[in-house]
Structures are given as structure tokens and as C-alpha cells.
Amino acid sequence: MTTIPAHLAQYAADGSWTNMTIGDYARRWAETDPDKVVYLGDPAAPTYASLLADGEALARALHDLGLRTGDVIGFQVPNWVEASVINLAANLGGFVVAPIVPIYRDAEVIQMLGDCGAKAYFVAESFRGYDFAGMMDRVRPHLPELKHVIYVRPTERTPDYAALVEHGRGLNTPLEKVDPNALKLVLYTSGTTGRAKAVLHSHNTLDRVAQFGRKYSGVPNDVTLMPSPVTHISGFSGGLEKPFASGSQVVLMEVWKAKEAVELIDRYGVTSTVAATPFLQELCDAADAAGSSLPTFRRFACGGAAIPSELVYTANKRLAHACAYRVYGSSEVPLATPGVLPEESLELAAETDGRPLDYELRLVDDDGNEVPHGTDGEILVRGPAMFLGYADEAQTREALTDDGFFKTGDIGRITPSGSLVITGRKKDLIIRGGENISAKEIEDVLHLHPAIKEAAVVSMPHPRLGEGICAYLIPEGADQPDLPTLSAFVSEAGLAKQKCPERIEWVDTFPRTASGKIRKDVLRTMIKEKVAAEKAG
Known part of the structure; x- marks a missing residue:
């Protein structure tokens, strides 16, 4: 039985969890309502029965490739039904899934797959004009633990997801009962340190x-x-x-x-x-x-x-x-x-x-004392749907209170x-259309440019996405590259295009605290007022 983290032990004891996995549910639906179409609009009209059959076949095929209970399989595919089968197969086979958002590129993929030690990776050959297969050719030398890259809906590359599922239909490998308290998901979310944090969840x-x-x-x-x-x-x-x-x-x-x-x-x-x-x-x-x-x-x-x-x-x-x-x-x-x-x-x-x-x-408040209703304070939460912790135990200790x-x-x-x-x-994050973007990650790249002495990246108002990315820059010399040049520089460093600055502001100095820390709250106010003035004008 998997050890339950101390901060979640009460929910195992009080019946908050069902102790059911997606695989358990799939088998039940396949018995009670096998012909119900689950994903409407898909040409294959996948039903509970067909999804279960595909999931079991893929789980057996992955086992045949050498994957075992607890191994991590990643996937970076669009909103396709294949993603559902991959997730279901992982549940049935006892594997851990590590989804990666399709906007991420070389730098993020190397960090995430390397961090979780993924053994297999499902990826679109191409999507929306981007060559994911070419990206995988570049990143695989940096990922010694990644043994299998499987392409979804490919035109040229192999191995092919569909062929792997068909291979699994001919196998009779028994699929063991999965512990509902076992690790199920590794999901990466941007933090203020620049490196994405690995959020861990169980089936329960x-x-x-x-x-x-x-x-x-x-x-x-x-x-x-x-x-x-x-x-x-x-x-x-x-x-x-x-x-x-x-x-x-x-x-x-x-x-x-x-x-x-x-x-x-x-x-x-x-x-x-x-x-x-x-x-x-x-x-x-x-x-x-x-x-x-x-x-x-x-x-x-x-x-x-x-x-x-x-x-x-x-x-x-x-x-x-x-x-x-x-x-x-x-x-x-x-x-x-x-x-x-x-x-x-x-x-x-x-x-x-x-x-x-x-x-x-x-x-x-900042000292950890509860504040009265109506007063601003940092939000702390605890409940049965919260994560197990981060993969980095030090990050977990920092993120959780003693209780x-x-x-x-x-x-x-x-x-x-x-x-x-x-x-x-309080976090130094930019939330752009629902995606967390680390300011430090972009700053680390900008600091590599010879024309930049110091960079401070902050959020700015965006009419559609809520927040955009503004880079305040102190020049190293007389050269002040324009926005397209710096955006190309960030992109060439391997970051997703969504992390490219959408505006730059060249300044002589930054507002700072007495200890020298950049006052990003002041910079955010400055750009907010400037954007508002431009809009009014």
C-alpha cells in the first residue's frame, strides 16, 4: 500500500476518497453503458467499450516495451481522443502520466522529461505548423532515460500510436489492480524560481x-x-x-x-x-x-x-x-x-x-497570523483534493504549513x-490566458543578451488574455535591440513563443528596496498606468 502523506492522512480515514481509479470507472461503464459515445464529434465515435478496449491494448503494449508499474509516460498532444486513451492506459497499467502543454519547446521539454525520468513519450508529429518530431530529434540526446518516443497521428514517423494499440490487442498480459493512493500524475507548473515545479497527485x-x-x-x-x-x-x-x-x-x-x-x-x-x-x-x-x-x-x-x-x-x-x-x-x-x-x-x-x-x-499575514474577515491576507487551503506534494521535497516543505x-x-x-x-x-508569476509564466525564466534568458545589463519582467494589462509580458531593461551600452529582435532571442533559447516579451521598456535604473531588491510592484503599476494612458489617448 502506498504511504499517504501526513497532510492527507485524515481524508483516507474519514471516507473522503472513493478509492476508485479511472480504470475502475471505465470497466464499470463498459459493462453498464458500453455503447454510449463519450467524445462527441470525433469521427470514430468512441464509446466506453471501445475506449476501454483501446486503453487495455495500449497498457499491454507499453508493458511489452518494458514499462512497469510506477514508470512515467509523458504526452504532449492536442485535445485529441488519443490523449484520453493514453491516460486510461496509464491508469490500467499502473503507470504515472506527465502531460506537457503543446506550447512548450526544447528547453521546457528537456527539463520536464528529465526531471520526471519519463521512459516513454507520446507526441504529435506536427501540430499548428510546429515540427514536434524535429524537436524530439534535438532533445532526445539530453534525455538518457527516455527509451520510447511514440508519434500520434503521424504521416512519416514511427513508432505509431495506432500501430502500438493494434499490437497490444494481440497480447494477453494481465493488468494488475492499481492502488488508488499511488502516484498518478506529475504536472508541471511554473514557479517563481524559473524551473517548473512538479506537482504530484494520486488517483484519489x-x-x-x-x-x-x-x-x-x-x-x-x-x-x-x-x-x-x-x-x-x-x-x-x-x-x-x-x-x-x-x-x-x-x-x-x-x-x-x-x-x-x-x-x-x-x-x-x-x-x-x-x-x-x-x-x-x-x-x-x-x-x-x-x-x-x-x-x-x-x-x-x-x-x-x-x-x-x-x-x-x-x-x-x-x-x-x-x-x-x-x-x-x-x-x-x-x-x-x-x-x-x-x-x-x-x-x-x-x-x-x-x-x-x-x-x-x-x-x-506575513507572520502567519490569521487576519479577520474583510482584511487582505495570504490564502492557505487544505482539503481532500489537494496535491500529494512536489517531487522536490524541499519545495513541499516550503509550500506547506506544519498542519x-x-x-x-x-x-x-x-x-x-x-x-x-x-x-x-505574492508570487512573481504572469498568468497569461490561464497559463502560469515564470518571470525569472524569461529574465534568465534576457540576461544572456550582450546588450542587456539587467532585466525585470512583469505582467502588464492585456485586453484579451488578462496579463501580458513586459520586460523592463537596463542597457549594457548604447545598443537597444527592438522587440522583434529580443523576442527572437528568447525563442531561439528554446522557450515557448508565449514567453516572448510583448513589450519592452528601456530604463536607466529600477526602483528598489533598501536591500536592493527590485520593486516589481512599482514596475507593474508603472506599466499599468502607461497602458491606460495610451488607451485613453
Whole structure:
């Protein structure tokens, strides 16, 4: 039996966990409703029975390649049904999955796969014009533990995912019962240190997310539209886990396009989604343009970036049903506050981030003392869906209090209604369209440029994505490269294009504390005021 971390032991004892894995659910659905189509819109019309058969075949094929219980398999594929089969196969075979968002490139992939020691990696040969196969040729020499790279939907490269599944159909390898408390997921999230942190979850902690979400915000005959990457915690939980844990159907979107989303919602009777803030405004605009009020749509859980209350109010007036509400969470503590449903209170749905219904919540000052309601404090949470810890034990010790509360690094206050409102962030992160971006990681690259003496990267207002990337730079000499030049420099260093600065500000000096630390709060205020002035002008 897997050892349960001390901060989670109480949830094993009090029955908070189901002790079910996705593999267990898949087998049950394959018996009770085998012909139900799970992923609507996919040409293969995958059912519970066919997904289970494919998952078992892939699990056996991976075992035949030499993988064993506890080995890590990574995947970097778009929102394709194959991702669901890979995740299911890992559950059935006792493997650990390490999803990697498709926007990541050489530097991030090397760090993440090397850190988790992945033995196998599923990757698209190409997607949206990017040559992932070429990337793998470059990174494999840096990853001695990576024994197998399997290409999904390839035209030239081998081994081929589909062929591997077919190979597994001819094998009779027994699939052993998986411990629901075993490590299931390694998910990388950007931190303030520059290197992504490896967030660890078990089968039980992730299942708690799905089960609580179903009980709190579920609707009858739920059909979920999933535009968020299934390699991100929201997409992974809602797109890959939820249909097995709750029996819902899913419509996967490879790329967000608001007009297409409206068509899919109306065609398949979509009832819910969880997505980043920019999608809500664009969905409403596209629905208006199409002359549709989206009559089946009941839930839009909005998070991942700053959420203006007026946007939620407006959306709830424009569609047939008030469906939009704010939620708060992270890879470490998914769905920390599940929002206030619009039918309960339109005001609280728009102006707060909800109540911590499945978590205990504590707000503290810089000395760790609890602050009274109405006062800003750092948000600490503890609950049965929280992570096991980080792969780095030192990071885990730093992130948890002695009694097992996770220190989120976010600042908030509790309203008289008992709801949480996020007011700021202690962490030096940029949340761009729901993706966490480490400022230090970009700064480390910029400091390598000969024309840059010192760099300070901060968030700036972005009309669509909530936050963009602004680089304040002190020049080394007279040369001051322009934005395209520096963006190309960051990209050539192997970082994702989403991490390239969208604006640069050349300055002679930085505002600093008495100890010499850069006052990034001042820089954020400066660029916010400058952008506002430019917009007004």
C-alpha cells in the first residue's frame, strides 16, 4: 500500500476518497453503458467499450516495451481522443502520466522529461505548423532515460500510436489492480524560481476533484465543451477524467475558435465548460453574431486569469441562461473555491470567487497570523483534493504549513457572505490566458543578451488574455535591440513563443528596496498606468 502523506492522512480515514481509479470507472461503464459515445464529434465515435478496449491494448503494449508499474509516460498532444486513451492506459497499467502543454519547446521539454525520468513519450508529429518530431530529434540526446518516443497521428514517423494499440490487442498480459493512493500524475507548473515545479497527485486526490465538481455544479445529461488543453489541470480533469468519473460526454476542441464553439454548443447540446477568462467574452460575441442564445448552456466556470465582475454580469444577461461564474484554484489545489452558481446569487457569482466548500481556508499575514474577515491576507487551503506534494521535497516543505495547509502565494479577503475575493499575488508569476509564466525564466534568458545589463519582467494589462509580458531593461551600452529582435532571442533559447516579451521598456535604473531588491510592484503599476494612458489617448 502506498504511504499517504501526513497532510492527507485524515481524508483516507474519514471516507473522503472513493478509492476508485479511472480504470475502475471505465470497466464499470463498459459493462453498464458500453455503447454510449463519450467524445462527441470525433469521427470514430468512441464509446466506453471501445475506449476501454483501446486503453487495455495500449497498457499491454507499453508493458511489452518494458514499462512497469510506477514508470512515467509523458504526452504532449492536442485535445485529441488519443490523449484520453493514453491516460486510461496509464491508469490500467499502473503507470504515472506527465502531460506537457503543446506550447512548450526544447528547453521546457528537456527539463520536464528529465526531471520526471519519463521512459516513454507520446507526441504529435506536427501540430499548428510546429515540427514536434524535429524537436524530439534535438532533445532526445539530453534525455538518457527516455527509451520510447511514440508519434500520434503521424504521416512519416514511427513508432505509431495506432500501430502500438493494434499490437497490444494481440497480447494477453494481465493488468494488475492499481492502488488508488499511488502516484498518478506529475504536472508541471511554473514557479517563481524559473524551473517548473512538479506537482504530484494520486488517483484519489484527482477523483475527489471530479466527484465534488459533479455534486456541486453538475447538470443532468452533462455535455462538456473542452477548449482548455487536456495537458493543463482544467482540461485534464474536465476532458480526460470527468467522463469516466461522472458519465458526462465531452466535445474536444483542438484550438479555441469562438464561432466554432457556438456551433458545437448548439449542435451537441453542450451544457458546460471551464475555460480562461478571454473565452467568455468571445463566446458571447460569437453567439450574438450567430443569432444564438445557446439555450442548452448552463455552466461556464471562469478562471485562470483576472475576471472582471462586469464581464460575468454581462454574459449572464446575454445568454439564455445565467451560466457564468468565477472559480479559483491551481494545479496544487484544483477547484479550491468552486464559485457561486448564478442561480444562487448573480451578484456573488460575478463579484466573488466562491466559498471553499471542499477545502478549509485560512487567510494569514506575513507572520502567519490569521487576519479577520474583510482584511487582505495570504490564502492557505487544505482539503481532500489537494496535491500529494512536489517531487522536490524541499519545495513541499516550503509550500506547506506544519498542519498541512498549502500556501498559495495569492492574496485575498473574505466578504460578509463568506465568499473569497482574490485581490493580488505574492508570487512573481504572469498568468497569461490561464497559463502560469515564470518571470525569472524569461529574465534568465534576457540576461544572456550582450546588450542587456539587467532585466525585470512583469505582467502588464492585456485586453484579451488578462496579463501580458513586459520586460523592463537596463542597457549594457548604447545598443537597444527592438522587440522583434529580443523576442527572437528568447525563442531561439528554446522557450515557448508565449514567453516572448510583448513589450519592452528601456530604463536607466529600477526602483528598489533598501536591500536592493527590485520593486516589481512599482514596475507593474508603472506599466499599468502607461497602458491606460495610451488607451485613453
